[in-house]
Amino acid sequence: MFVIEVIPLVRGAQIESLTYYSAANYTPGTIISVPIRSNTKRALVIGSSPVSTAKTALRAATFTLKKLPPQTVHARIPALIMALADALTKQLPAERGAILFSLLPKEIITGECVLLDTPFNPNEGPVQTAIVHGTYEDRFRAYRSRIRETFAHRGSVLFVVPTAADVERARAYLEKGIENRIITFSSAYTKRKLKLSYEQSADLSHAKLIITTATHAFIDRHDITEIIIDQSRSRAYKLRTRPYLDIRDALKVSAKLAGRNVLLGDLVPRTEDEYLRREDIYATEEEVPNRISFNSDFTVVTHLPDKLKSETFSLLAPEMAAALRAAAAERTNTFIYAARRGIAPVVACMDCGYIFRCPESGAPYSLFKTVKNGEEKRWFVASASGKRIKAADTCELCGSWRLRERGIGIQQIEEYLRSEFPNIPVYTFDHTTATTYRKAKKIIGDFYESKGAILLGTAMVMPYIETPIPYSMITSLDAARAIPTWRSDEELFSLLLSIREKTSHMMYVQTRTEPDDLLRLAETGNLEQFYTEELALRKQLSYPPFFTFIHLTFMGTAATVSATEAELTTHLEKWQPRFYHAPTTTSEHATKYGLLRIPRTLWPDEELMTTLRTLPPYVRIEINPDRLV
Secondary structure, X not given: OEEEEXXXXXXXXXXXXXXXXXXXXXXXOEEEEEEEOOEEEEEEEEEEEEHHHHHHHHHHOOOOOEEOOOOOOOEEOOHHHHHHHHHHOOOOOOOHHHHHHHHOOHXXXXXXXXXXXXXXXXXXXXXXXXXXXXXXXXXXXXXXXXXXXXXHOOOEEEEEOOXXXXXXXXXXXXXXXXXXXXXXXXXXXOHHHHHHHHHHHOOOOOOOEXXXXXXXOOOOOOOEEEEEEEOOOOHHHEOOOOOOOEHHHHHHHHHHHHXXXXXXXXXXXXXXXXXXXXXXXXEEOOOOOOEOOOOOEEEEEEOOHHHHOOOOOOOOOXXXXXXXXXXXXXOOOEEEXXXXXXXXXXXXXXXXXXXXXXXOOOOEEEEEEEEEOOEEEXXXXXXXXXXXXXXXXXXXXXXXXXXXXXXXXXXXXXXXXHHHOOOOOEEEEOOOOOOOHHHHHXXXXXXXXXXXXXXXXXXXXXXXXXXXXXEEEEOOHHHHHOOOOOOHHHHHHHHHHHHHHOEEEEEEEEEOOOOOHHHHHHHHOEXXXXXXXXXXXXXXXXXXXXXXXXXXXXEEOHHHHHXXXXXXXXXXXXXXXXXXXXXXXXXXXXEEXXXXXXXXXXXXXXHHHHHHHOOOOOOEEEXXXXXXX
């Protein structure tokens, strides 16, 4: 008989390990099935010892060990992934089981596929992380050069992209001359196709180029010497469930453990990565352009129809509406970007057109209402910082009482286009129409085949636009700017440049305020000045990369939330947490946030990490989240 210690492979697991007894012995690193309460879950063996060596401990125990059921499938986890999970526990307040669950593909946990058990020798030498800026064509020129060089030294390359659409596009750009050396993985693949990819990965006769999304980013081979992360700014790399793992950070840790180089590429890399490049912590791949040149022109249209005096107003300025009609007459296509949400609210004066903005971030305020003791209160909330102030009753410029919350979301735009341009085909691409990869590809295929059509899409359409579209439009810069993140300027700047890159002739940006510096930087493609100004602002506001955010979220009744806040204040007093309500909080349903700012030089903090692990499971903990509210 043997005593088997395991780590449950369960999403958000709060248990470090469980112990069972078994007639069979299982070596550490093996995935088996274990009974947990009334269910059976997959677990990873981390220890095994004969019962004879643990008799004293078993007799003193106040509980009875459960027996493991007979096991039919035995998969092993490579030593590198085990070491990576251990290393990540120093950066995330999570147990190894939860981290491993995030690292491993579903088919590995269930036993449907098996990972190659590669040897692992811990690296003690330096590794290089480099950044490449530029358009898609420029970046892939650098990638091809790096891949050829790696193949020449008989090394394999792990190439990670954000979405399934990016896998196919990257393959088309990189496969020339190495078709038989490319392996692709994607969460959109069928089980049969995934099994074929695993079989190809197990072929060690030649170096390979493995192109994958984040779901399979830790498929390992002993000969991988280079890791390339394209579109490194993409939010798709940050997982949305506990333990909120950032795949980019995990890949960097993996590279350091195994002695591999990392190359980060994007049109507009994250400001944190640019800071590390400027500090010579990251290297520079090729020359960094001060400005990015595009083939398309850039036109800003200030649209204040009748100074917004009418309760109804035309969604498009006359010159943009004329451009749409001209494009349809020429049988050329147009892409129209819409805000992610169904309604993208901004608060505007109906008399003078003034839009209320947060003075710190410049992003438009959203209007929220709360009711306490039967009394309604109205608040302006900044989407970037979460700052909340009492809503103004009158316009700051003209004193008018006629303030309205304006929404220009994708539903409103679609209705407007179909009524105003009934003869122009409109293809809508959002989470309600492109529910699967196949449906998304069909919408894009139909749009490209149609002449003089309009593609109306949210940000999720961007990876599917492979061939530049003659015309593009942003119907409301103010709605696009109301992105609920402290990265709002970086997100908007990147969005403007990304759409412009996918436009072959003319890009129109419609705004209801005078153009600001960010628009001028986007018009000239001035990366250097954008990063300089963004870093100066972040340093002033104590934002990353100068500080690390530890963000807490807890919910309940007002009394429960107050009690939790008092408890957290006591536990985290040394790190001076700041607590604030969610805009939608009521006495019956309260949501509160806590924020700790840790200087970059003091993170990771072992004492703080230990304290965070002691917090109750109903407190959500995120490191450097994109949203603070």
